[in-house]
Amino acid sequence: MTRETKGKETCTNAKAVPDATPKGILVPLKTTLETRARGSLLDVYVTSVPVKQASGALEVIRRLLPGDGGVDLQHLRRFAKARDVPDAVREAFERARVEVLGATELLLIVGSTNAISSAVVAEELSVIVNDAVIFSIQVPRLAPTSQEQATLWSSQYWPTVYKKSNPFGPHPSIVSRTEQEIHGEVGKWMDLASEVARQADGTGSGETVGVVIVERKNGIGHPVAVAGDARWVGWPSKGAGNVTAHAALRAIAMVADGVKATSESAQTFNAVSASVTQPEFKADPADQDHFDLSGTVAGYLCHDLEIYCTHEPCVMCSMAILHSRFGKVIFQYRMPKTGGMCADGDLGHGLFWRKELNWTLLAWQWIRSSNGQSFELADFHA
Ligand SMILES: [Zn+2]
Structure with a gap:
């Protein structure tokens, strides 16, 4: 993987940008109200x-x-x-x-x-x-x-007026402005999430699911946590795995833990062909340090952060994302049977935008353009 884009990109970590950032389109999720209103x-x-x-x-x-x-x-x-x-x-x-x-x-x-x-x-x-x-x-x-x-x-039915507003979800202007802001980077973060997913599968530690959490300052995204699924670590020799060691939960725990990827390690992540040694990967996903919030950790640590997921988060992870006050969630693969974000999946929870839960999280599915690289990920609990 060459890094010849230096200077072409305006962002400060341009070296980390692969020369062929995969392209794709962002499809905003429909809210439960929009789905019902249809x-x-x-x-x-x-x-x-x-x-x-x-x-x-x-x-x-x-x-x-x-x-x-x-x-x-x-x-x-x-x-x-x-x-x-x-x-x-x-x-x-x-x-x-x-x-x-x-x-x-x-x-x-x-x-x-x-x-x-x-x-x-x-x-x-x-x-x-x-x-x-x-x-x-x-x-x-x-x-x-x-x-x-x-x-x-x-x-x-009858002459109907569209008032460029959405009483059932995020305002269209906020959605499109945010899309412009993140669009150029989605492929990069999704590639990184995919790489970590591959590792989780390759090492047998978890399902083929990966997550990258990004903090955006002055329009430029920086990775702050990267995690693969780890539910099968130690299984079956050392127990039954860890049912909560999903990639999203692990990444959120890393942020809470103050485990932050530096821009240097981000470069390591982006060198897809290089060995990614899972620098953010805790050896033992059952490590209670991640989940011990007693006293030291303030709430809402992920306020306004972006979370890039290979797969639509499950209901458990969706709720964790909501509670953590993320600003944006972007995933590549829909999980109709288990996903918590979409309102038009089998579960229909549409958790990203429920007035009883949250009014600020924006959510998209990212569909990689056909000429971009892609790899198949099996259908399982994300
Ligand atoms: Zn999950």
């Missing part, structure tokens, strides 16, 4: 109103259903021209209409069908609109989280 629909009444009576009709509805009866409809256009709604809505209107829709007429969302009856709406509107046509349609219950989703919903 299919959640609400039945609403829609009425047709002449343009001239539009504001009067809306006033009547606002009086009738203050605050839209507690249902947030901000993501939906309140009025839509009949020609601008999806076919299904137009067909529902055709079935309900009692007279020809004039070119000047508008369709207006009244409110949730749970909040009021159509008879009451018709009676109240009759003051303003003669023979109001009232029918019900289904609309997305929650706001879209991307322009693509808004466009899709507009074609399926």
